[in-house]
Amino acid sequence: MATSSCRFYHRIVTYTCLHGILAFLAPLVGFTIFVVSHHDSSCGKKAEEEILLGGRLTTGVVRLGDTVRRPVSSSSPFVARLLTHLAKRGFEGAPRYLGRDEHNRDILSYIHGWVLASFQQFEHDQIWCAGQLLQRFHAATAGTDLVNQGQVICHHDPGPNNVVFQEGTPRAFIDFDMAGPADPLEDIGYMAWTWCVSSRPDRGPCEFQAEQVRLLSDAYRLTVDDRRKIVDAIMTQQERNVHFWRTYLSGEATPLNSLSRETIQHRIDWTRRERAYTRTNRPVFERALT
Numbered sequence: 001m002a003t004s005s006c007r008f009y010h011r012i013v014t015y016t017c018l019h020g021i022l023a024f025l026a027p028l029v030g031f032t033i034f035v036v037s038h039h040d041s042s043c044g045k046k047a048e049e050e051i052l053l054g055g056r057l058t059t060g061v062v063r064l065g066d067t068v069r070r071p072v073s074s075s076s077p078f079v080a081r082l083l084t085h086l087a088k089r090g091f092e093g094a095p096r097y098l099g100r101d102e103h104n105r106d107i108l109s110y111i112h113g114w115v116l117a118s119f120q121q122f123e124h125d126q127i128w129c130a131g132q133l134l135q136r137f138h139a140a141t142a143g144t145d146l147v148n149q150g151q152v153i154c155h156h157d158p159g160p161n162n163v164v165f166q167e168g169t170p171r172a173f174i175d176f177d178m179a180g181p182a183d184p185l186e187d188i189g190y191m192a193w194t195w196c197v198s199s200r201p202d203r204g205p206c207e208f209q210a211e212q213v214r215l216l217s218d219a220y221r222l223t224v225d226d227r228r229k230i231v232d233a234i235m236t237q238q239e240r241n242v243h244f245w246r247t248y249l250s251g252e253a254t255p256l257n258s259l260s261r262e263t264i265q266h267r268i269d270w271t272r273r274e275r276a277y278t279r280t281n282r283p284v285f286e287r288a289l290t
């Protein structure tokens with residue numbers, strides 16, 4: 001889910017079978033490189049696992065060769081179905097699902113490129129490509145068995161931190177743990193917020209941000225009716241983000257070892273500020289969209 005932090009690309013290299021412990025320790029020590037040897041009994045060679053940091057929730061995501069290994073979760077069966085479906089449809093904007101490994105981790109294809117560690121201001125063409133990517137993803141799921149009553153499968157966390165960029169262009173979504181049937185406006189609202197809207201002065205005037213929300217709508221080929229709903233959709237996603245993080249503070253959700261209560265509270269406060277900013281500037285966004 002959404003968060004704010006410093007701006008730089010992340011990519012940490014390590015060799016380990018102790019990835020769980022190191023993934024927990026790594027955020028505490030910044031971007032130090034850990035080196036631990038790991039004997040892989042299956043091939044008799046030293047395997048190299050690279051801890052992939054920058055995620056928000058999952059401890060133990062690693063790269064092994066051209067694959068990513070992710071601890072199995074309750075969403076794994078659905079994500080496996082979804083990624084298998086997307087592969088059959090020839091959708092290139094998601095990893096391939098490749099099965100389970102001997103450590104009960106999902107195996108996904110590794111998508112080469114960069115994942116941003118933080119939200120930032122984007123160029124217009126990056127916003128355009130992100131909007132098209134989302135539209136293609138939704139179109140590839142519309143009307144399928146995966147969707148049931150919903151209109152499409154929403155990613156539900158399509159921030160820049162869950163997209164692989166290649167040469168500056170958003171190319172593929174990762175991290176489908178929250179995916180499920182829903183109204184596409186849920187993803188569009190979340191994307192408009194996390195890619196285009198921010199109260200930070202260095203993110204440009206609100207008119208510029210509103211123009212980018214319009215670009216995103218154009219790239220998605222959003223109907224006139226749906227454009228009128230975007231500001232509400234953004235604010236709904238901001239409310240959901242607050243609710244999401246509050247479940248961790250209240251103990252409803254399983255505690256996250258890697259995040260302190262302070263960090264979670266910071267995310268809640270930040271999201272509330274962003275919501276207030278969106279509400280105050282509603283007329284600016286609406287003018288650009290209609």
Ligand SMILES: Nc1ncnc2c1ncn2[C@@H]1O[C@H](COP(=O)(O)OP(=O)(O)O)[C@@H](O)[C@H]1O
Pocket residue numbers: 052053054055056057058059061068095108109110111112115161162164174175176177
């Ligand atoms: N299929 C993939 N291809 C390339 N990098 C990936 C892939 N899956 C995950 N990553 C990297 O691992 C990091 C954490 O993965 P992610 O699935 O987003 O975990 P979290 O649930 O913690 O957010 C990402 O920020 C990204 O850098």
Ligand SMILES: [Mg+2]
Pocket residue numbers: 054055056057161162174175
């Ligand atoms: Mg993620």
